[in-house]
Amino acid sequence: MDKASITLTRLQSLIEDALSSLDRIYNVTAEIAELRTNYSGHTYMELADKDESGNITARLKAIIWSKQSRFILPYFQSTTGSPLSEGLSVLVSGRVEYHKIYGISFIITDIDPTFTIGDIAKRRNDIINRLSSEGVIDMNKGLELPLLPESIAVISSDEAAGYGDFTDHLINNLYGYSYRTELFRAVMQGKATSESVVSSFERIADNIGNYDLVVLIRGGGSTTDLSWFDDYNIAYIITQFPIPVITGIGHERDISVADMVAHTSCKTPTAVADFIIELSSDAERRVDYLGKNISRSAREHLGASASKLATLSSALLIKSHAYIYTGKQRVSIYSSRILSESGHFIYRSAERVSNIKNLLTGSSLNYIQTLKKELKSYAGTVAHLNPVNILKRGYSITMKDGKIVKNSSGLIKGDRITNILAEGKIDSEILDISE
16 A cells, blocks of 8 residues: 655755744753864854753754854853853853754854853852751861871872972972872863862772871862862762861852862962961971970979979988987987896896706706616616527527528428527428428
8 A cells, every 4th residue: 555755855844844933032041061163163062951860851952153153252251251161051042943954953143151150159059058958068177187287188180280389389398398299180170070079089088097188279260160169079078078178279259169168278279388388387386385385394393393402401401410419319328228227137147047057957967867777777678688698598590591480381391491599500401390
């Protein structure tokens, strides 16, 4: 079955006819998602709308022809202080144009720079209010500054002039203080700023014990340049950071939200270096002041002690003389008493010794006589029991193999035995044994 059809060109014509009703100037608010300018001076953009979560809900190509670019872009930059760039919210005026090959485009004829400035201010106030309602806006300010900072983590672009000024000023200070700095590279302008700066803070936090301070610095810039630091994520991580954060984002008039929540905000990177040097100088002055106080207190204490010692020495000398005199008198009295008492004691002791001597003499003689009698009795008993005397009474001692025989149980017929008599001995052989 044949179907009715039209050519693509005819369809494009129908679309073009339908869009012809939009042929008028529209004022449109959007965010610049992409931006580029070609060699001919035409500026091409992608405009976008986003919801509260940051998701894109609409996109549209936009063009500023070179004729208008020569006027629109310089005016925008001179008014806002910054060139047109990705991530900015803009109020653009223009018309819808449809091309059969390139599709729908929005041809921009004007941009209102005051809208962009106002949007930046509104976004900044929203962030401040949110941090205040969360109760975190002053958390980093409550941290105590180190008395003598030595190790400093620096978040900046290594190509930024402000970073070079900071390091030169800090290292070549007039006092000769020594510092160790470590650079954590970050994008300091444009839509990548937030993610890059937050990432640097996170890398510092991984080794937080190595640092005394964090410094966030960049060179000078316009209001819109510095608006990248009116960012909730950057501000929030500063409020939660466990060591003080010092900012020197490089502007003289306005302060960013990052400046507001930091422990200390300085106008320029060089001013940050001056602030750190001043911390060290204050510490040196405090040490010097304490040293002088200690020295003065020591001298005062030694003076008071010397005076007290002199008073005590004088009092001790007087008391010691009195004590020695009293002691001499007491020694003299005790000496006389000892001489008197010792004479009596020696006399009584001599009498006791004489009495004991007489008593011992009488007692010892009696004891000796008693012992002699007992000894004589023991001598008679011993003589009576002497084996020689027993043998003389007719007894004999029988021995076998040099051992005394006490009974016949150990003897057999034929054994040789010896009988010892009072006078002489008899060797014999056993012929018979009876019980």
